[in-house]
Amino acid sequence: MNAIVEIRNLTKMFKNTRGIHQVNMTVQQGDIYGFFGPNGAGKTTVMKIMTGLTRAQQGEVKLFGHNVSTHYEQAMAKVGVLIETAEAYNYMSGRKNLELAARFYPQISKQRVDEVLEIVGLAAFQKEKVAGYSLGMKQRLGLAAAMLSKPELLILDEPTNGLDIEGMVHIREIIMHLAKEDKITFLISSHLIHEMELMCNRMGIIHQGRLVREGLVSEISSGSASLEEAYLREIKEVRRLAANA
Structure with a gap:
């Protein structure tokens, strides 16, 4: 599989001490990649850097092999974006x-x-x-x-946020149809884990500005009753390690 999105060591800190720290992500061709985390975890910051709306202090983003900072037009030529x-x-x-x-x-x-x-x-x-x-x-x-x-990659930031159940289902069906019929790759952020479980094949979990887990949804949820349970288990372990550091 070809890596369409490559993010390496991405860091940006704000004056309020919040931000993102050393984020590494890879989105493969054909993925519906769920970028999951609570509000304020850093999802939108990563996406704004990816699409040239803000600058990172460290690290790089490549889309289709082109560096967003140095070859913006080439990087974004096959990308569609809906931020916020x-x-x-x-x-x-x-x-x-x-x-x-x-x-x-x-x-x-x-x-x-x-x-x-x-x-x-x-x-x-x-x-x-x-x-x-x-x-x-x-x-x-x-x-x-x-x-x-006619993009080959669609970057969608919280596309179902604020929608009722019917609206969420409709957006989800559109995304899954486009992925299957038009072979579009998706990077979708959300704080709704149930949506991730229903439509994504791979995901990354971001917590307090750090990507704490990335992989197949089936692997992340393995051994748990649901993806929600797996997420809570993952965050509990992250907090335990931080407390013992």
């Missing part, structure tokens, strides 16, 4: 928002806009103003925008 909340112009329709986003890419056709609207289930609502969209619809619109350029 999906942003859109409320006074414009869903379709107009996508047509505006398409201008940032070369040669995005109207047919491609039609395709992504269909994939995310917004074709019937494309002419409605975004102001009238539910949170779930706005998240699907953000996902559609991230898909416009």
Whole structure:
């Protein structure tokens, strides 16, 4: 398998002493990789560094073999991104928002806009103003925008955060469909471990800015009744080691 994402010794500290410390991660081609941890653990910081939205103090990120810091355009050429909340112009329709986003890419056709609207289930609502969209619809619109350029890697930060059960299921089904049918690799952050268990094949667990475990979901949950139980066991051991250090 080819490594699409390679993160080595990534470190960034903030003035409040929080941040990330020596994070090492690898996402292989074909993965639905779950990046799991509680709020404030450092997930979004890692993703912002990966996508050039902030700079690391130490370490490097490579996407498709290209260093994000030194060869940004090449690194991001096959990447779609949805970081934090999906942003859109409320006074414009869903379709107009996508047509505006398409201008940032070369040669995005109207047919491609039609395709992504269909994939995310917004074709019937494309002419409605975004102001009238539910949170779930706005998240699907953000996902559609991230898909416009036909990326081979999609980086999604908490894509189901704040959604009801129906909304979460819909986003999950879209992700699993794209992974299977379009062979898109995913890196998805979440603090909802049940979602990770249902759709991810590999995951990394981040705790207080440190990646404490990475591997197949089946390996991490082995010997436990659930992934949740395995996570709690893992964190308990991390705290025990820290107390004895």
